Amino acid sequence: MVVGIQPGKISGSVTANASKSAMQRACAAALLKKGETIIHNPGNSNDDLAALAIIKAMGAEVMANEADNSLRIMGKGLPFLHQPEQAAIHCGESGLSIRMFTPIAALAMQPVTITGEGSLTVRPMHFFQEVLPQLGVQVQTNNGLVPMQVSGPLQPTDITVDGSLSSQFLTGLLMAYAAANASGVSIYVNDLKSKPYIDLTLQVMKQFGLKTPINHQYERFEFTSEEAAAGTDHFAVEGDWSGAAFLLVAGAVSNEVLVKGIYNSSRQADKKIIDAILDAGAQVRVEEEQVWVKKDKLEAFVFDATDCPDLFPPLVALAANCTGVTHIKGLRRLKHKESDRGVTLREEFAKLGVRIDLNDDVMLVHGTGELRVNNFTLNSHHDHRIAMAAAVAAINADFGIQIRNADAINKSYPDFWKHLAALGISVQNQSTLVK
């Protein structure tokens, strides 16, 4: 799909989409909980659909109630996992799903094949080769990539893992240890990155009544013999700060926006976008369930995105519209996202006249405050966050642009183009115009 974006002024309000980080965790927890859970405001992104397909393959029953936009999930708990209906799970393009559900699949008594598609076929899975055998699981990978096969059952024991590549592997281990009723054992972690995502994991586990470990400064997660308190049967998926970040930046660079349904009390990492927008100089009003942003004079800022890597694309769109050189730390880990995001952002923003330097772990964005289009055909590289960053930056450019592979947004935010249009931006599906 090719989308055309014209420069314009954004105004009005939208309600944020459901967070795929919260939704996918809720799917895993509902699978592992014995009994019924009603999920309200379920997400419908491709990653969410992948998680739903996975839990069905592992024995959960999922029924949609369209009348009140909810899902009823019957989890069978651990015993059913020992006889999965299908000994294969397909994780689509979702990094979180594959890394969270692989240790869970390894609880099964029989071998489970794990596949993925698109960018997931080149994202690293060596972690499992190193870690799962120490937990009694045989693992086969395709040279550290999918397809993989795990053959358990996983047996929780004291273990030390590396958290420097991604937090998602730890999320999976925490869920699997809880499901296996780990007791008197700890997961030790070196150099954990993306820490707030682990807070979100622990929060969801607790809400669902799964056994939740004690977090010792993100270096040790201790499962004690204490039983878990009963959990909720109703879970509402909160709005997505990661997707909302694009709209808030759009407000900061071009007029004004109100995004509803994002909670100030959220554990989501990308809530930190507010700090960057404030530092850049825009006006911001944060309320418990909504955020309002208004454009003002924008200047370069310094930001550490090590624990919130998904903010790089919206931060670049913001920095491109600031005057001066913005420094964003945490670049190294962008290599292994849906695209090599540092390189992709540099390539695509050059087409908008913005120079980006990649300097070890720091990205420098040379903003001039005025985006001058020198090549109007941008490419998402099949990366949802690149498509959204390009669109947001371009609403303040001197000419319209086209974004190729614009349907990449479906991975996290299927309503993104619709929301941008509702906020007054001209968004055209140009697929039929382009050969």
Ligand SMILES: O=C(O)C1=C[C@@H](OP(=O)(O)O)[C@@H](O)[C@H](O)C1
């Ligand atoms: O747990 C999650 O929901 C996620 C964790 C982050 O990954 P890393 O832990 O690899 O940084 C983030 O980039 C990803 O989009 C979602």
Ligand SMILES: C=C(OP(=O)(O)O)C(=O)O
């Ligand atoms: C990297 C992302 O997701 P995941 O790792 O879950 O595929 C993302 O949403 O930007």
